[in-house]
Amino acid sequence: MDITQKTILITGANRGVGRALVEEALKRGVTRVYAGSRGAFQHPDARVTPVTLDVTDPADIRRVAAEVTALDLLINNAGIALFDDLSDPASVEQHMAVNFHGPYRMTQAFLPRLVHAKGAILNVLSLAALAPLPVTPSYSISKAAAHSLTQTLRAYLAGQGVAVHGVYLGPTDTDMTRGFDIPKSAPEAVAREIFAGLERGEEDIFPDPVSQSLAEGWRNGVVKAFERQYAGFLPSSIASAA
Numbered sequence: 241m242d243i244t245q246k247t248i249l250i251t252g253a254n255r256g257v258g259r260a261l262v263e264e265a266l267k268r269g270v271t272r273v274y275a276g277s278r279g280a281f282q283h284p285d286a287r288v289t290p291v292t293l294d295v296t297d298p299a300d301i302r303r304v305a306a307e308v309t310a311l312d313l314l315i316n317n318a319g320i321a322l323f324d325d326l327s328d329p330a331s332v333e334q335h336m337a338v339n340f341h342g343p344y345r346m347t348q349a350f351l352p353r354l355v356h357a358k359g360a361i362l363n364v365l366s367l368a369a370l371a372p373l374p375v376t377p378s379y380s381i382s383k384a385a386a387h388s389l390t391q392t393l394r395a396y397l398a399g400q401g402v403a404v405h406g407v408y409l410g411p412t413d414t415d416m417t418r419g420f421d422i423p424k425s426a427p428e429a430v431a432r433e434i435f436a437g438l439e440r441g442e443e444d445i446f447p448d449p450v451s452q453s454l455a456e457g458w459r460n461g462v463v464k465a466f467e468r469q470y471a472g473f474l475p476s477s478i479a480s481a482a
Contacts, residue, residue, distance in 0.1 A: 252318030295342030410450030
């Protein structure tokens with residue numbers, strides 16, 4: 241997808257990778273960016289429409305879906321990552337509410353717009369979706385679930401002309417990684433690579449040096465081949481839906 245003259249919606253748009261995606265989208269000539277965030281958000285560019293949006297609140301999602309009358313690209317970026325040790329079920333539930341149920345509900349709410357536009361969904365995931373990070377197990381579990389959601393939506397929506405992309409972030413310099421003393425990529429560089437991958441039509445986007453080191457092995461590996469094989473089990477009535 242070339243996002244020039246497109247309308248996009250980005251969740252978690254007020255900081256980190258989300259804010260960088262807003263800025264990069266503007267540089268690439270979008271018509272409008274709906275910038276979703278839980279708190280107040282302002283932007284000097286008239287093409288940016290701030291929307292108050294908590295992805296864990298179904299009423300919020302319904303309200304925003306009613307406001308957005310056309311959409312080409314949905315970017316599910318909002319997320320949380322907290323340290324835990326799996327001893328508190330509430331932590332797992334909190335991560336799932338934001339990182340899994342949020343993208344699922346957003347996709348369901350905006351799917352009619354995306355089908356009409358033959359548009360795309362881009363889910364911002366993490367390398368922790370592929371291999372859990374022990375210090376953030378609830379985060380890793382929720383991102384693994386969102387990874388599976390991404391693969392499943394890809395199979396189900398292909399027949400409706402909606403592309404589904406996953407972004408597998410390595411260490412990025414945001415609030416989420418503040419406690420990790422490791423080399424990190426700048427959000428601006430990550431945002432550029434995300435949109436570049438989208439334009440290249442990559443299903444799975446690896447936008448930073450750490451994740452890119454895994455890209456070839458992932459794309460040519462047995463797990464990716466297994467995903468494509470399983471997609472073939474989709475009933476023909478669904479796979480060919482217009």
